[in-house]
Every structure is written in structure tokens, then in C-alpha cells.
Amino acid sequence: MPAKSTALRDRLTPGAQAPARTSAGLPPLIRHLLLALAALAVIVGLTFVVDPFTNVRLATVGYYLIAVAGLTLLTGFNGQVSLGHGAFMFIGAYTVALLVLHVPSLPFWADLLLAAAASGVAGTLAGAAAARLHGPYLAGATLALAVGLPAVTQRFPDLLGGSNGLAFTVNSRPAALAGTIPTPQWQAWVVWTTVLLALVVLANLTRSRFGRTLRAVRDDEVSAELAGIHIGRTKILAFVLSAICGGLAGGLQAFLLGTAAPGSFTPVLSLSLLAAMVLGGIGSMWGALWGALALVYFQAWSEDLTHALDLGTDIANNLPLAVYGVVLIVVVLAFPQGIQGGVRALRTRLSRLRRTEEGSR
Amino acid sequence: MNRTTVVAATLAAALTLASCSGAGEQQTGDTADAGAAPGVTDTSVLIGTHQPLTGPAAPGYSRISVGARAMFDYINENGGVNGRKIEYRVEDDGYNPTRTVEVVKKLVLQDQVFALLGGLGTPTHSKVIEFLNTEKVPDLLVSSGALMWDDPAKSPMTFGYQVDYTREGKIQGDWIKKNLAGKKVGLMYQNDDVGRDSQKGLDQFIADQVVARQGYDPANTDVVPQISTLRDAGAEVIVCSCVPAFTALSILNSAKLGYRAQFVVSSIGADPATLTGLLQEFGKRGGTEVSAPQLLNGLVGTGYLPDVSRADDPWIKLLREVHQKYIPNEQLTNTVIFGMVQAFTFAQALKAAGRDLTRQKLVDAMSSGALEGPGLTPFGYTRQSHSGYTGAFVFKINPDTTTTEIQPPMVTDRESGPITPANLQRKTPQEINLFGGTS
Numbered sequence: 114m115p116a117k118s119t120a121l122r123d124r125l126t127p128g129a130q131a132p133a134r135t136s137a138g139l140p141p142l143i144r145h146l147l148l149a150l151a152a153l154a155v156i157v158g159l160t161f162v163v164d165p166f167t168n169v170r171l172a173t174v175g176y177y178l179i180a181v182a183g184l185t186l187l188t189g190f191n192g193q194v195s196l197g198h199g200a201f202m203f204i205g206a207y208t209v210a211l212l213v214l215h216v217p218s219l220p221f222w223a224d225l226l227l228a229a230a231a232s233g234v235a236g237t238l239a240g241a242a243a244a245r246l247h248g249p250y251l252a253g254a255t256l257a258l259a260v261g262l263p264a265v266t267q268r269f270p271d272l273l274g275g276s277n278g279l280a281f282t283v284n285s286r287p288a289a290l291a292g293t294i295p296t297p298q299w300q301a302w303v304v305w306t307t308v309l310l311a312l313v314v315l316a317n318l319t320r321s322r323f324g325r326t327l328r329a330v331r332d333d334e335v336s337a338e339l340a341g342i343h344i345g346r347t348k349i350l351a352f353v354l355s356a357i358c359g360g361l362a363g364g365l366q367a368f369l370l371g372t373a374a375p376g377s378f379t380p381v382l383s384l385s386l387l388a389a390m391v392l393g394g395i396g397s398m399w400g401a402l403w404g405a406l407a408l409v410y411f412q413a414w415s416e417d418l419t420h421a422l423d424l425g426t427d428i429a430n431n432l433p434l435a436v437y438g439v440v441l442i443v444v445v446l447a448f449p450q451g452i453q454g455g456v457r458a459l460r461t462r463l464s465r466l467r468r469t470e471e472g473s474r
Numbered sequence: 475m476n477r478t479t480v481v482a483a484t485l486a487a488a489l490t491l492a493s494c495s496g497a498g499e500q501q502t503g504d505t506a507d508a509g510a511a512p513g514v515t516d517t518s519v520l521i522g523t524h525q526p527l528t529g530p531a532a533p534g535y536s537r538i539s540v541g542a543r544a545m546f547d548y549i550n551e552n553g554g555v556n557g558r559k560i561e562y563r564v565e566d567d568g569y570n571p572t573r574t575v576e577v578v579k580k581l582v583l584q585d586q587v588f589a590l591l592g593g594l595g596t597p598t599h600s601k602v603i604e605f606l607n608t609e610k611v612p613d614l615l616v617s618s619g620a621l622m623w624d625d626p627a628k629s630p631m632t633f634g635y636q637v638d639y640t641r642e643g644k645i646q647g648d649w650i651k652k653n654l655a656g657k658k659v660g661l662m663y664q665n666d667d668v669g670r671d672s673q674k675g676l677d678q679f680i681a682d683q684v685v686a687r688q689g690y691d692p693a694n695t696d697v698v699p700q701i702s703t704l705r706d707a708g709a710e711v712i713v714c715s716c717v718p719a720f721t722a723l724s725i726l727n728s729a730k731l732g733y734r735a736q737f738v739v740s741s742i743g744a745d746p747a748t749l750t751g752l753l754q755e756f757g758k759r760g761g762t763e764v765s766a767p768q769l770l771n772g773l774v775g776t777g778y779l780p781d782v783s784r785a786d787d788p789w790i791k792l793l794r795e796v797h798q799k800y801i802p803n804e805q806l807t808n809t810v811i812f813g814m815v816q817a818f819t820f821a822q823a824l825k826a827a828g829r830d831l832t833r834q835k836l837v838d839a840m841s842s843g844a845l846e847g848p849g850l851t852p853f854g855y856t857r858q859s860h861s862g863y864t865g866a867f868v869f870k871i872n873p874d875t876t877t878t879e880i881q882p883p884m885v886t887d888r889e890s891g892p893i894t895p896a897n898l899q900r901k902t903p904q905e906i907n908l909f910g911g912t913s
Binding site for chain 2: 164165166167169173263264266267270274275276277278280282297366370371372374375376377379416420
């Protein structure tokens with residue numbers, strides 16, 4: 114029986130096998146940095162060939178990616194379910210908005226850092242409460258956060274703009290680039306640089322001792338505690354990190370769209386992020402990329418489809434969500450590990466194929 | 475190939491795949507030019523809008539674009555404007571400002587629309603006004619009465635459409651002061667510029683009558699606390715600066731509490747047909763059969779467009795024809811008419827801009843002051859003012875949900891100027907002659 118359960122766990126937690134395959138021989142930090150640089154180069158190159166709106170979409174994928182990655186760390190690696198991730202995006206967006214409006218002299222990177230810090234503080238408080246809760250209670254508490262927090266804007270309409278929210282423009286582009294690099298392109302660079310830096314940090318953390326601690330707590334709290342792991346502290350730390358990612362995502366969204374309004378941070382956003390994580394694959398940071406792509410592009414494609422088919426408004430309104438739901442169900446049925454699970458299965462099959470080919474030679 | 479390159483290649487491939495939908499030229503940027511004419515061909519002109527087809531403001535407002543589309547179908551079938559058919563692209567933003575920014579960027583950067591028409595909502599449209607003006611996209615007939623659309627110095631491309639909330643508030647306040655003198659008034663308002671701008675007008679007349687002020691958030695449909703507070707403060711009149719869904723919710727919840735007050739509702743939420751539908755729907759959801767005509771009887775509202783029930787009005791005749799021909803299965807409400815009038819007014823401006831079309835010419839046509847629509851008060855468009863309709867009439871809903879005008883159209887300004895009769899000599903559709911002649 115133990116053998117079987119270990120096998121099952123290995124299947125459910127593919128991340129656990131990853132450290133064994135550090136192939137390139139470089140230390141993880143260097144490898145991740147190189148990877149991030151390569152990705153950034155690809156993205157910067159891409160921003161030159163695509164049209165301006167695709168640059169906006171690229172940047173959108175970026176901020177969703179970091180939000181979903183934070184959720185992956187929390188849920189996938191640490192086993193805490195959060196239905197309130199949108200609340201941290203709310204905090205990040207409003208922090209950036211308030212700073213841009215009231216402290217315009219501050220450079221944008223400082224706004225972003227402060228947004229991350231603000232949501233980190235909120236995450237500490239929420240995490241401290243969350244560490245005492247399990248399963249449905251935790252889910253309920255985090256959902257309450259997503260429902261309740263945006264209502265703060267109603268209490269302080271003068272500061273936070275009420276239902277109207279805040280509108281502003283972030284001028285972060287160096288003067289030297291003005292006139293040569295269009296705004297959407299510059300925005301895509303800023304978003305992806307931030308996101309990739311954050312991902313490098315996340316990737317290193319999850320590969321490190323801390324990552325093993327996270328997984329140990331997720332898999333079995335009792336044995337983790339016996340092994341000397343401080344459960345509460347680990348859970349809170351996971352919460353803080355994921356909140357910081359959420360805050361960064363919200364701050365980047367505010368940067369990109371020039372707005373922070375309560376209507377953008379409904380519980381639906383939190384649930385969409387969760388769904389994107391499941392769709393992409395819970396156990397791996399790569400899943401977050403697929404999830405973010407799905408979040409942005411399924412919506413866009415199904416809208417294009419409704420335009421092309423000239424459907425009635427009632428159908429057109431619900432089609433994007435319906436398509437998303439169907440895709441989610443199909444993917445999860447086919448690959449319980451989400452899209453990344455499918456990618457991994459494909460890779461395994463390819464390498465097995467290659468091995469048999471080599472064997473037959 | 476080591477793993478790093480494999481991974482990077484995958485990422486690159488994924489992103490390329492994801493972005494292939496829009497690879498192309500790169501012409502928009504920081505050098506936007508009002509002399510350009512994207513979206514215009516010899517035979518067509520593409521315009522776009524953002525509307526709440528879903529979400530909290532969708533009940534009622536989702537029908538506006540249906541009306542506008544019907545009017546464009548009618549115009550296109552008659553040869554279009556200056557030989558160009560109007561293509562009208564509607565994007566759903568769910569009344570969510572984030573989505574508004576996304577869909578408007580899509581309309582401008584990807585679809586390359588020539589102009590934006592009737593973008594709906596204060597919380598939503600306020601987030602794109604700067605973008606549209608930077609990109610020099612004509613932003614015409616915004617579907618909101620907030621004051622911020624009328625700022626030609628800062629937003630030269632943006633033009634209002636509705637009577638602004640302050641003007642409307644002044645006319646309402648003046649009417650209440652004269653006709654409901656001494657009554658205690660409770661204010662129920664959307665907690666954003668709708669509420670702020672309305673109170674700026676109302677308070678000029680009835681600040682001393684107001685006993686309670688309650689805001690609502692469009693994301694929260696529970697208005698029992700607000701209505702209870704107004705009741706406990708003893709308000710005999712409720713002034714509702716609310717969208718249709720929240721007018722209906724306020725009426726329904728007062729009825730549930732056994733609280734009878736005289737409702738005075740802004741034009742944005744006082745369409746009897748839309749309210750009837752909403753009351754029945756919300757009632758059904760709450761498990762009760764409600765008599766909408768009974769609940770609406772005696773409600774006072776303000777408006778600036780001819781009411782759908784004025785069968786003898788030449789404009790209503792035209793709009794009914796268009797309705798019959800293009801959207802016979804859609805109920806003809808004042809909300810549908812709002813969209814039709816908006817489309818017609820846009821077509822007028824497009825005609826005045828001439829065959830040799832540019833964005834700047836369209837904006838010039840808007841500010842020429844020559845636009846005369848079906849409205850019962852004049853537009854405020856000049857070079858110095860981008861204000862839409864400049865006043866309103868007051869009406870009462872009859873027991874059969876038709877309406878009766880109880881104060882003729884009055885005009886006023888957005889400051890503290892006087893309220894005077896509009897005395898508008900309205901042109902008929904024939905006199906405007908959209909399809910004849912060339913300009």
C-alpha cells in the first residue's frame with residue numbers, strides 16, 4: 114500500500130521529480146536568469162513584428178502570468194486554496210493608482226515595489242488567518258476577501274473614486290525612447306521584464322529547500338512537522354509570496370490600462386485565475402503560462418467567433434465563458450495535470466520513442 | 475539541444491502562435507494625426523462602441539446598440555452617408571472598466587475604427603477618454619451625462635450626448651421645489667460621477683429639503699439598507715439618480731418595505747418600458763408576481779428625447795418605421811430610441827464632414843453647432859462647448875405606463891445660471907434630409 118500511495122503522489126506532484134533533472138549543470142539561479150533573458154529577448158523581438166494591439170495583449174498575458182504563478186505557488190506547491198487572489202490584484206492596482214496620482218515624482222519601478230509591498234503586508238495578515246484554516250474554511254475566508262475588499266472604495270469615495278475608480282496615466286518611458294518606441298510596445302517590455310524577474314525568484318524558491326518545505330507541508334502536515342518544519346510559518350510565507358505576485362499583477366495591470374476600479378476586481382476575476390491555474394496545470398510554473406495565455410486568448414477567440422458568426426447577443430454574451438468552461442472540462446478530463454501535464458506526457462512519449470529508435474539501431 | 479533552448483523555443487513558439495492573430499503594420503503610436511482616416515474606404519466607414527451587453531448595467535442598456543444598429547441598417551439601405559455604408563462594431567465590456575480599456579484599445583489599435591460612437595457608462599468611459607484623445611480618435615456622443623465629456627480644451631475629440639447630470643439635477647430640483655415644496659427628500663444615487671454631478675444640480679434648489687443621502691455601488695444589488703435609511707429619515711420623495719436596474723430595485727424594495735414615496739428619476743433610469751420589464755423580472759426572481767404599472771404609476775422622470783408613446787411626432791413615426799422594418803421582434807422602448815437617435819445624430823455629423831473624410835473634419839462638423847436631432851432641447855455643441863442636450867422636460871408615468879409631460883422642455887447651464895423654456899423649433903426628418911443633397 115505505501116508503495117502505491119507514493120507512486121500516486123509522484124504522479125500528482127510532478128514538481129517533486131523536477132530537481133533530479135538539472136541537466137545543464139549550471140546552478141539554478143544562473144540557469145533561470147539565462148532562461149528569463151532568452152525569453153525577454155524573444156518577447157522584445159516579438160513586440161517589433163506584431164501590431165500595437167497585440168503588444169497590449171502580450172502585456173496582458175504577462176500580468177496574468179505572474180498572478181497565476183503566485184496562485185500556483187500557493188495552491189500547487191503549498192496546497193492552500195485561495196478564492197480571493199483578485200483582492201491582492203486590487204491592492205496592487207490601487208497602490209499604483211494612488212502613488213501615480215498623489216506622488217507623481219516617484220519612478221514607476223518604486224510604485225511597483227510599493228504595490229508589491231502593500232499586497233505583501235495584506236498577504237501576511239490574510240496568511241496568518243489562513244494558516245489556521247483548512248479546505249473549505251480557507252476557501253470561504255479568501256472568497257470573503259475578494260467580495261469584501263473592493264467595497265472599501267465605497268467607504269472612501271473621495272480617495273478611491275467610489276464605483277468610478279481612478280483613472281491616470283503612467284509616464285514611465287525614458288524621454289530618449291519617445292517618438293521611436295510606441296507606448297504599447299514599451300508597456301509590454303516593462304510588464305515582461307518585471308514578470309520574468311519575479312518568475313526567476315519564484316522558480317529559484319520552488320527549487321530550493323523552501324520549495325521542498327512547501328511541498329512537504331502540502332503532502333503531509335504531520336510528517337512535515339515531525340521533520341521540524343514550522344507549518345504555520347511556511348503557510349504564511351507561501352501566502353505572502355503569492356500575495357506579492359498578485360499585487361505585482363494588479364500594479365502592472367494598472368500601469369498597462371491606466372485604471373483601477375472596483376468593477377474590475379469582482380470574485381469572478383479570482384475564480385478565473387483559479388480556473389486558469391487548473392487549466393494550465395497546478396503542479397508547475399509552466400502551467401501558469403498556459404493558464405495566462407488561455408485567459409487572454411480564449412476570450413479573444415470566442416469573441417472573434419461570435420463576431421464572425423453574427424450570433425444573437427444572448428448567445429454571444431455567454432459564449433466566451435461557455436467555451437472556456439468546455440475547454441477546461443475537456444483538458445482536465447484528458448490531462449488531470451492540465452495543459453502542462455499534456456505537454457509533459459507528450460515529451461515523455463517523444464523521448465521514449467527516441468530511446469526505442471536508438472535501441473533498435 | 476539542451477533544455478534551456480528547448481524551453482525558450484517552446485516559449486517563443488507559444489507566443490508567436492498566440493500573437494499571430496494580429497501581425498501587421500505598425501502605424502499607430504505617438505504620432506496620431508487627426509487628418510488621417512483609418513477605417514474609411516470608398517464605400518464604408520467603420521465605427522465602434524463599448525456597451526454593457528452583460529453585467530450589472532446590461533438590463534436595459536444592452537438594447538441601446540440594438541436600436542443603433544437598426545438605424546444604421548436603415549441608413550445603409552438608403553445608400554449610406556456620402557456614399558459610404560456605416561459598419562458598426564459593438565464590443566461588450568460588461569460595465570467593467572478594465573474590459574472597457576481592453577476592448578477600446580482593440581477597436582482603435584487592431585480594428586482601426588474611424589471613430590467611437592456612444593461608449594456607454596461613466597465608470598467605464600472615463601478610463602479611455604485620455605487614450606482616445608491621445609490617439610486622436612473622435613469620441614462622439616458618449617452615453618453618460620457626466621460633466622467630464624464637455625472639456626474641449628483637455629479632450630478635444632470627446633463630445634457628450636445626454637443632458638448632463640448637473641443640468642438635469644437643476645431642472646429636477648427646481649421642479650421639486652415648486653411642486654413638492656416642504657416635502658422631505660431622500661437622495662439615492664450611483665456612488666460615482668452620476669451621483670456627484672446630479673447633487674451639484676439638485677442642491678442648488680433643495681439642499682434644505684434633503685434629509686438623507688444614500689449611494690449604491692452598481693456591483694451590489696442589495697439596496698435594502700439604503701432604502702431603509704431613507705424611510706427611517708422620513709423621506710417623502712426619493713430622487714433616484716440611478717441606472718434602470720437600480721431604479722427598479724429601489725422601487726421594488728420600497729414596495730416590499732411597505733414604504734410609499736414619490737420617486738423622481740433621472741432620464742438614465744426612467745424609461746417605463748424598460749422599468750416594467752425589470753420589475754417583472756426582479757419580482758419573479760424574488761418569487762413574487764408584481765404589477766409593474768401599479769408600482770410605476772405616478773413616478774416622475776426627466777427626459778430630453780421624444781417619448782415612444784407620442785404617436786403623432788414625425789420623429790417617432792420614422793423611428794417606428796425603422797423598428798418595424800429591422801427589429802420587429804424587439805420591444806420598442808425609449809432605450810431603443812436612445813440608440814436610434816444616437817445613430818442618426820452620428821450620421822448627420824458624418825454627412826456634414828463631407829465625402830473627403832478625415833477625423834478632424836468629423837470633429838469640426840460636430841462642433842459646428844449645425845446638428846439638430848429629434849431631441850426636445852437643443853444640443854450645446856460649439857467650439858467652446860462639447861455638451862450634448864442642454865435641458866429636459868418633466869413627465870409623469872400614467873396608470874397604463876404611458877407618460878404625460880408635466881413641465882415643458884427647459885434649458886439651463888451646468889453652473890448656476892437660470893432655467894428657461896427651450897422653445898425649440900424642431901426640424902422634421904424630411905427637413906434634415908439625411909440622404910439628399912451633397913455637402
